[in-house]
Amino acid sequence: MELISMIVPCYNEQETLDDFYQEITVVRDKLSSMGSSLEVIFIDDGSKDRTLEKMRAFAGENPWIKYLSFTRNFGKEAAIYAGLTRGRGDFVGLMDVDLQDPPSLIPKMLAILRDGEYDCVATRRVNRRGEPVIRSFFARAFYKIMRRISDVEIVDGARDYRLMSRRYVDSVLELKEYNRFSKGLFGWVGYRTKWLEYENVERARGETKWSFFKLLKYSIDGIVGFSAAPVRFAAWIGLIFCVLAFIFILVIIARTLIFGDPVAGWPSLVCIILLLSGIQLFCLGLLGEYLSKTYMEVKKRPLYLCKETNLEDED
Ligand code: UDP
Ligand code: MG
Numbered sequence: 001m002e003l004i005s006m007i008v009p010c011y012n013e014q015e016t017l018d019d020f021y022q023e024i025t026v027v028r029d030k031l032s033s034m035g036s037s038l039e040v041i042f043i044d045d046g047s048k049d050r051t052l053e054k055m056r057a058f059a060g061e062n063p064w065i066k067y068l069s070f071t072r073n074f075g076k077e078a079a080i081y082a083g084l085t086r087g088r089g090d091f092v093g094l095m096d097v098d099l100q101d102p103p104s105l106i107p108k109m110l111a112i113l114r115d116g117e118y119d120c121v122a123t124r125r126v127n128r129r130g131e132p133v134i135r136s137f138f139a140r141a142f143y144k145i146m147r148r149i150s151d152v153e154i155v156d157g158a159r160d161y162r163l164m165s166r167r168y169v170d171s172v173l174e175l176k177e178y179n180r181f182s183k184g185l186f187g188w189v190g191y192r193t194k195w196l197e198y199e200n201v202e203r204a205r206g207e208t209k210w211s212f213f214k215l216l217k218y219s220i221d222g223i224v225g226f227s228a229a230p231v232r233f234a235a236w237i238g239l240i241f242c243v244l245a246f247i248f249i250l251v252i253i254a255r256t257l258i259f260g261d262p263v264a265g266w267p268s269l270v271c272i273i274l275l276l277s278g279i280q281l282f283c284l285g286l287l288g289e290y291l292s293k294t295y296m297e298v299k300k301r302p303l304y305l306c307k308e309t310n311l312e313d314e315d
Contacts, residue, residue, distance in 0.1 A: 002036045004110065004163070006093045007083025009076050010055075011045040013097045015205040017054045020097045027103045028064070034107060041066045041311070042097075043083050046073035052308070059310050068309040076209075077180045078304040080160065084169055086311050093163040099204040101161035105196065109163040112194050119168040119191035124157040125200040135212065142219045149229035152187040154222070155195065162186070178297045181218075181225040188226075224289050231290060234283035241276065 006024070010017065028038045042055045044067060055067035068082055080094060091113055095101040101123065109121040128136040143156040160182065164172075171189040186193075210218075223230065 002091070003089040004031065004036050004038045004091045004093060004106075005083075005087030005089030006038060006040045006095060006106070007043065007080065007087055008040060008095055008097050009043045009045055009079035009083070010047060010051050010097045011073060011076070011079075011209050012047045012049045012051060013206060014047075014050040014054060016098045016203075017042075017051065017058070019099060019204050020103075021058055023099065023103045027106050030107050031110065034110065036091075036110060037064070038106075039064045039066060039087075039089065041068065041083050041087055043067070043079040044069040045076065045079045046070045066309070066311050068311055069307045071305040071307045074304040076160075077182055080182050081180055081303050082306075084173055087169070090166050091163055092166070092169045093161075095161045096159075098206060100201050101159060102198065102201060105161075105198070106163065109196070113163060113165055117192065118194040119165040120162060120186070120193040121164075121196060122155075122162040122186070122193050123159045123196045123198060124155055125159060126157065126197045127200050128157070129200045130202040131200065135215070138212075138215070138219075142222070146219075146222060146226070149223070150184070150227040152184050152226050154183055154187055154226075158183060158195075165191075167191075177225075178299075178301065178303065179221060179225055179293050180303070181222045184222060184226040220289065224293055228290075230286045231283075234286050237279060237283065241279070 008020070024038075024040060031038050042058075042065070044052045044055055046069075052067075052069050055065075055069070059065045059067050066086075068086060070078070070082075083094070084092060091110065093106065093109070095103070105123065112118055112121050128139070140156065143154060146154045168189065168191050171191070172185055175185050175188070
């Protein structure tokens with residue numbers, strides 16, 4: 001029978017796991033009536049509450065529930081990667097545990113993939129109702145900038161909730177980079193993706209794990225990972241300032257020859273020095289971002305470390 005592996009990253013989700021379990025059991029019955037079996041792979045991303053205990057209990061009662069627990073919090077990207085490498089299904093899906101990704105959509109996604117025309121069914125929310133205004137504003141700005149400076153299509157409002165074919169997942173796993181920005185990687189591999197839209201659903205219980213600064217860092221990772229525009233921008237600024245300086249030198253030489261050399265203008269000099277050194281430091285920082293990413297890539301550290309799992313050993 002066709003197998004669907006659903007990957008569910010969890011970080012301190014003891015409040016939401018029970019509700020999720022209820023809903024996914026219903027969906028599992030629906031799927032088996034469609035001729036598919038479902039396995040759920042919970043990834044415990046180093047939770048500090050009773051998340052792991054709950055997973056163990058669910059797995060003890062249900063052979064179709066698997067779990068893998070990290071030694072510490074490695075982040076959602078690492079959890080996604082761990083799940084993708086461990087999921088053995090003919091179709092592999094990804095969803096949050098907080099029921100913001102309605103599990104009832106899975107049968108519909110499966111039906112679309114079975115047709116064979118698409119290799120991925122992804123979801124996007126059509127609005128951001130219930131989200132803080134500032135957060136929505138910056139999120140929109142991020143997607144706008146990203147679309148401009150990157151070749152990869154990154155869809156506004158895209159969630160991580162998706163179901164993918166085996167070959168699509170294998171392609172994603174061929175991208176071995178350490179700094180993983182999944183929203184970009186999924187676009188990068190190509191194939192055809194069908195987008196389903198739904199209204200934003202608020203978190204069932206518990207709290208969001210994303211602070212504003214975590215999101216800001218995440219978006220910088222996205223930009224650095226998928227575009228060299230910032231450093232190119234730095235080079236252009238440098239060039240423009242060289243041209244300006246050259247013109248300035250000519251003007252000063254001409255002025256000195258014609259009017260002599262009155263000593264004046266140190267305030268303007270201070271401003272120029274401050275501006276230029278500011279720009280230089282900023283550009284150095286940009287370079288540093290890319291360099292630090294390269295540094296992490298070169299080290300080739302594992303993306304996660306597994307503390308405990310009931311999944312069979314890899315390969
Ligand atoms: N998550 C994770 N590791 C983290 C942060 C979050 O595995 O470091 C999981 C979390 O448990 C949830 C999903 O990622 O299942 C989405 O997190 P959250 O609901 O907090 O984000 P939001 O929906 O607010 O974007
Ligand atoms: Mg959520």
